[in-house]
Amino acid sequence: MALDTGMKCIKYLLFIFNLLFVISGCVLIIVGAVIEANYRTYLDFISSSYLSAPSILIAVGVLIFVVGFFGCCGAVKENHCMVVTFVVLLFMIFIVQLGVGIASYILSNDVERFLHENMLKSMRNYDRSRPGVIKTWDVIQHDHACCGTNNYEDWTSTPYGEEYNGVPDACCKEHVSGCGRNIFNFSQKLNDINKEGCFDKLKGDVEENVTILGGIAIGIGFVQLIGIAFACCLAKSLKRQYETV
Template identity: 40%
Template sequence: MTLEGGMKCVKYLMFIFNFLFWISGIALIVVGILVQTKLNGTLHITSVAASGAPIVIIIVGVIINFVAFFGCCGAWNENYCMVTTFTILLILIFLVEIAAAIAGYVFKDQIRDAFEKTFNQTMANYNQSTNAANIDNLQRQFKCCGAANYTDWFPKMSNGVPDSCCRNVTPNCGRNTSADVIYQGGCLELIKEWLKDNIVIVAGVALGIAIFQILGIIFACVLMKGIKSGYEVM
């Protein structure tokens, strides 16, 4: 009876784990969409390493949702094949996440360089309507002006800076470049600081998900052993 009760506990713990795992998948999807909207939505970054990161996060979140649903069904129905498949998929996801974390650390400088290059190219082509909208959106969001500072606009514009640099945006306000009218600090450093601040949150979410995954693998292995041994888990 003790063993049967223990296995029943494992079954319900695994079910709860998969529910939390499903929530973590939703969290990843939300994070991926926010990053995609915040950065790639304002600048069309051509680097695969930089532009693909949020897409990979979204894809992993979708896969996690699928795997969590699979694990819930396997645990509730006490299906050895489904629980085994769930365990294998969870281990593979865990390994992929480790590889992605290592790749992100290795290519972090390339991502920053790609973003800086794209920002400067977008500024150079500001007169094109699409690029103007992109750079204006970014400058309004981060309350900045230019790449390094507002003077980056002087070679490109003869009558001041874009109106999106203004503290209070009004028509032609960018012609007055005094500090009380426009933001004089550059965007690149502010964006780098934003990425640096938010990487701590991303790392915390990733660590929490990794802990859930390890617990899930342990629960699944114990449940597999119980099912294979023929113990009844009700």
């Protein structure tokens, strides 16, 4: 079955579009697998729900790969059924991504409250039985030169603070083993730690990332509309030629 010149151009453009789609799906699968394998403990910081992020990433990658496969095969083989299947699946992904983008903007106002509540909650889990929480708080407090959620005094109401009458060593300006212990008994030792809380230093980054996520989801969604338009044109041309055969 021969296509006219215009449809041939659309066919090849659709093939290239879907080839990139398949590659991006593979990248998402690989990235999700790496995060799942190497950073599972680290993801336990704010909420256990974050542990589902790598799995969702892998699932999205697989879905994109399958949709891209249908698009590539449909374009190359000039198969009307596969092209239509591609259009339907891609449109469903577009709706989901558009929903994610809109939800990200709507829920961005709740991010600050959510982050604050869960940071305070995770501080109470700072103990040897939860190495992921310890690692995350140590990295954040050291890298951001901060201590606690609101300030260093948050540690007084945690099991760690009550046991050692102090703060984690990562709060210290100069990291020395045991430097954060018993600081609440000696006011002069307070000069050796960072007193500012980590919440103010993290919330801006988190809110910015949520906004970027929403923008990317919506942006990619509208790019997908181009693929849908190409596929619809090709499917219509293929249907017309099937009817004339």
